[in-house]
Amino acid sequence: MLPLSPSLQARLSQPLKIGSLEVKSRVLQSPLSGVTDMVFRRLVRRYAPESMMYTEMVNATGLHYVRQLPKIMEVDPSERPISIQLFDCRPDFLAEAAVKAVAEGADTVDINMGCPVNKITKNGGGSSLLRQPDVAEAIVQEVVKAVDVPVTVKTRIGWNDQEITILDFAKRMEDAGAQMITVHGRTRAQGYNGNARWEWIAQVKQVLSIPVIGNGDIFSVEAAVKCLEQTGADGVMCSRGTFGYPFLVGEVDHFLKTGELLPAPNPIQRMECAREHLYALWEYKGDRGVHQARKHLTWYAKGFVGAAELRGHLSLVETVQQGLDLIDRAIEKLATGYEPEDEEN
Numbered sequence: 001m002l003p004l005s006p007s008l009q010a011r012l013s014q015p016l017k018i019g020s021l022e023v024k025s026r027v028l029q030s031p032l033s034g035v036t037d038m039v040f041r042r043l044v045r046r047y048a049p050e051s052m053m054y055t056e057m058v059n060a061t062g063l064h065y066v067r068q069l070p071k072i073m074e075v076d077p078s079e080r081p082i083s084i085q086l087f088d089c090r091p092d093f094l095a096e097a098a099v100k101a102v103a104e105g106a107d108t109v110d111i112n113m114g115c116p117v118n119k120i121t122k123n124g125g126g127s128s129l130l131r132q133p134d135v136a137e138a139i140v141q142e143v144v145k146a147v148d149v150p151v152t153v154k155t156r157i158g159w160n161d162q163e164i165t166i167l168d169f170a171k172r173m174e175d176a177g178a179q180m181i182t183v184h185g186r187t188r189a190q191g192y193n194g195n196a197r198w199e200w201i202a203q204v205k206q207v208l209s210i211p212v213i214g215n216g217d218i219f220s221v222e223a224a225v226k227c228l229e230q231t232g233a234d235g236v237m238c239s240r241g242t243f244g245y246p247f248l249v250g251e252v253d254h255f256l257k258t259g260e261l262l263p264a265p266n267p268i269q270r271m272e273c274a275r276e277h278l279y280a281l282w283e284y285k286g287d288r289g290v291h292q293a294r295k296h297l298t299w300y301a302k303g304f305v306g307a308a309e310l311r312g313h314l315s316l317v318e319t320v321q322q323g324l325d326l327i328d329r330a331i332e333k334l335a336t337g338y339e340p341e342d343e344e345n
């Protein structure tokens, strides 16, 4: 790994300033629907005590019609700094939801303007806001008026290759009052395919004065450093790279602060983390948590001979005990020595 360039070091020596909020880390854990619940965030937080966390995206219209906050919006004071992310297309509902988010303890309110999923875009939310910049602008203005914490936006570079509108769009969000923008370097049409085009993030950084966070394909410390160097962004946000690997944000943070690479956890440590994750999900959500844990468990079980077979079993666990037994047996086996997994396993 190359040492950090002097200009990047100078940038990183300052806290990340999101409006009035100062965050002592330049790497953020992204919002991930179905993944970044409180249980997952606690694991990430253990290794990255100063990084910004995000909840899963919360439907603002849904909030308007219920009295009780959904569990995905629950945050704990020990989790700060934390952002609650909202999605919708109605400025009034989003403003109302933002007030609830702040009452729950959000340090910032983030508006999702990047989700590509049809169910969301056909109702005017997520990335479809890239095609309705007037509405997006009104949303930011209304939410900024409603709350006294910084309001931020997470979006993509455009709808498709014919409509890469991010430069104009990002500027409009800044002018409307957004205090930070995270840019996922893909179009909506790309979904999660192809490469993230960091060159667009570099261009956004050129035209904005608020912090710009680079997102897309940050799967390693090396990628995080490359993205920061190539884009000049104020920070990076890790997403799929944290699947089954809640260590990533902490590893990047540690490197950016010290220039030192932490040793990667070995398969036993990863499976111990999987065990803890499963048990905590069960404690927090009951049997529903066990079902949700299946995907996490299969993400953890990687990198050793026998992992593919183990993943098959883990993807079917019905009870917490069944999952714990499978993991314990795997750890016992690994403790007697393990071989690295073949690429195709």
Ligand SMILES: Cc1cc2nc3c(=O)[nH]c(=O)nc-3n(C[C@H](O)[C@H](O)[C@H](O)COP(=O)(O)O)c2cc1C
Pocket (backbone or CB within 6 Å): 030, 031, 032, 033, 034, 035, 055, 056, 057, 085, 112, 114, 115, 154, 184, 192, 196, 215, 216, 217, 218, 219, 238, 239, 240, 241
């Ligand atoms: C399963 C899944 C759920 C996601 N949920 C959200 C979400 O709730 N809010 C959001 O802004 N982005 C969400 N994203 C997008 C990621 O935060 C991120 O922008 C994207 O994965 C690109 O980064 P990557 O290439 O490093 O994964 C999700 C992505 C995935 C794969």
